[in-house]
Amino acid sequence: MRAPLLAGGAVAALFVSALPAQAGPTIPDPPPDRIVIDIATVNGSGCPLGTAAVAVSEDNTAFTVTYSDYLAQVGGGAPPTAARKNCQLSLLVHVPGGFTYAIASADYRGYASLQRGASSTEKASYYFQGSPNTESRTHTFRGPYEDNWQATDDTDWAQLVWAPCGVQRNFNINTEIRVNAGTSHPSTTSYMTMDSTDGDISTVYHLAWKECPKKS
Template structure:
């Protein structure tokens, strides 16, 4: 099913474009983030100086269960509707995403990170997921690789939609104890890195 979705997305893209040897020069900016896990004011976005990636730092993106958790806290999501303002003559895809954070899972509890990526007006490329099983109390990392990398048509500035979801399940753990998964670290320095793949337009 995922292969069919990817094929459909590729069919809607333009012809094969030559790979750019290096990221384009000039200013690249990124706009717009929203979602229950990333309300306005709780994220910061920056583009690397060489235009090879952009980075998102979350300050309140966490799912949890147990004492003090609201019924809806077991699941949090963040939809990034990204408009990348790229230099003329280039289009971009996302070749890799590096996620990081912290989790505490009681024995028997589980957590999951799910993600999907698609350009506005193009077919979804399907979900990717990573799972964890308690007991665990440590920083976590996960990587999604774009294979194949999907690009929008040349000359069209389409938003890139990136959906992520954190979900924690009590499972067989003690419901009186807290389990959580955060896209953040104890020291507040964890970030999500979105790596660009640039191509030149004809």
């Protein structure tokens, strides 16, 4: 399924940007030619069929993922399976010849309502198909908590996992939100979301760009 070239008011926006020069070797601006995103698969308990969509901006500087049913909760009669939700996106990112990209940082946002004694975690993993390198980050929030949440993943230049040059590989993003009741009263409800109930909630993936080695 090919993502339409659209910009949207979305929950999860993935913006393409170049790292500043001082962060590592000089990096060229994002390639001016069109970037096309093909959606290989979208699956998981946090993104059932029809509840997640990907769109690419017209200026080729962003692609947007929108969720409408990404919520984990415990207590108040919620089934045990509701405590953990995940969503894996498998994407084919077609970039102009001579360029490659890597995830440099990611900013996640959502909303959490946690009773005293309860906690929640947000975890994200990134990897290219066939690569042994997986980057994962986990962030924990503890109750009492009743507010928007934000988590930032940063990757040092030396640890960036680059897409292989000249080879098309699926890029996988696997996110997870989990809520633990802990010592909170079982009749109370705690939950965490990463969805579209609030237009200010967004996830921003910053991409670093570099030119592939020239073929001799």
